[in-house]
Amino acid sequence: MPDERLPLTDPQMHQAADRFGTPLYAYSAAELDAALNRVRTAFGDARLWYAMKANPNLTVLRRMAAAGVGFECVSLGELRRAVKIGAQGDSVLVNGPAKSDEEYRLGAELGATFILDRAEEVALLPPASRVLVRVNPGLEVSTHDHLATGAERSKFGVRIGEVGSVLEALRSAGHHVRGLHLHIGSAIRDAGDFGAAFGRVAGLRDVTGELEVLDVGGGWGLDADLPGIAARAREAAAVFGAQLWAEPGRYLVARSGVLLTRVVGHKATGRDFTLLDAGMTELLRPMLYGAEHPVHALWTGAPTTSDLAGPACESGDLLGRDVTLPAGGKRGDLLALLDAGAYGAAMSSSYLTRSRPAEVLWDGSDWTVMRRREMAEELWAAEE
Numbered sequence: 001m002p003d004e005r006l007p008l009t010d011p012q013m014h015q016a017a018d019r020f021g022t023p024l025y026a027y028s029a030a031e032l033d034a035a036l037n038r039v040r041t042a043f044g045d046a047r048l049w050y051a052m053k054a055n056p057n058l059t060v061l062r063r064m065a066a067a068g069v070g071f072e073c074v075s076l077g078e079l080r081r082a083v084k085i086g087a088q089g090d091s092v093l094v095n096g097p098a099k100s101d102e103e104y105r106l107g108a109e110l111g112a113t114f115i116l117d118r119a120e121e122v123a124l125l126p127p128a129s130r131v132l133v134r135v136n137p138g139l140e141v142s143t144h145d146h147l148a149t150g151a152e153r154s155k156f157g158v159r160i161g162e163v164g165s166v167l168e169a170l171r172s173a174g175h176h177v178r179g180l181h182l183h184i185g186s187a188i189r190d191a192g193d194f195g196a197a198f199g200r201v202a203g204l205r206d207v208t209g210e211l212e213v214l215d216v217g218g219g220w221g222l223d224a225d226l227p228g229i230a231a232r233a234r235e236a237a238a239v240f241g242a243q244l245w246a247e248p249g250r251y252l253v254a255r256s257g258v259l260l261t262r263v264v265g266h267k268a269t270g271r272d273f274t275l276l277d278a279g280m281t282e283l284l285r286p287m288l289y290g291a292e293h294p295v296h297a298l299w300t301g302a303p304t305t306s307d308l309a310g311p312a313c314e315s316g317d318l319l320g321r322d323v324t325l326p327a328g329g330k331r332g333d334l335l336a337l338l339d340a341g342a343y344g345a346a347m348s349s350s351y352l353t354r355s356r357p358a359e360v361l362w363d364g365s366d367w368t369v370m371r372r373r374e375m376a377e378e379l380w381a382a383e384e
Ligand SMILES: Cc1ncc(COP(=O)(O)O)c(C=O)c1O
Pocket: 051, 053, 054, 072, 095, 183, 185, 186, 187, 217, 218, 219, 220, 247, 248, 249, 250, 251, 342
């Protein structure tokens, strides 16, 4: 059992599930702080931006803001969340491959920095915008295809060969070029991929000249060698004489959160299933890109293997395959899916008119409700 990765104790998890019901996202404030400390230790005085897509809960955002972290926003809704928590324009980045007019407008109103994703945007940006140019380094990276954003075939960024002309176009259009940006993907397994990508971008120095900023994105695996990645990033930033920016999402929040779910029953067809009260509507990552979440059972027994199936009428509604659990789990027994603080609650949906789960935070002495469980009436309110 991966107990060393547990952000909460078994009694804490039992207490949360009994008090708030399941499925439930439970987070540890201490682990949120610890993750940020690990990043700060590795990246030193680099400026940090939280990719809020990983977990946009207002409580998480307020904690990040209080710790001096800025926000990378990729939708109007995310920009509004930044406004809601009082983030100032110089702590907001506006990103996305297909920004809307409203996103440009609100970004400009805030005085945010835009991350340009394609040449066409030069003409779409609000006048005198502050801009980073996202570079597509054209590299295969070690992650699921849906998570790879720096590959030549991915839809993101400006190709290396076009960066010079885009910079020129931006400058002649009166925009303020702050620097370059790259983000090669998420949940990247081989830290060597970062060094390779940073190196490719550093090769643009002759084209760009000195720059104010190099933003190296996020995408670090949870066990990644952060000091190693940070060292490569610093080297690349130094090539441009630039300040280093980093933009992690998952790393900052994943370990702090668990999805608590109860056993509903068992079933054998061609395979053995443990049926749970949580599934794809609460945690989409396994179905969306084959993510494997460590599982911690809160009962004991000899090890046995089964698939973890959710309650949705969808064959793909599996939270794990061939998962080792203690035998004898009964209806109502509690199970925690670990590393669920990122892209868990954020991607939960009301498909099948299921209420999105509550989210609670353990601050070391008590629980705070970060988001209450959705009520059925809220799910059809916009239809009446
Ligand atoms: C541009 C950009 N920056 C940062 C991130 C954060 O990635 P991760 O959560 O893997 O650190 C993402 C994730 O999709 C992204 O698209």
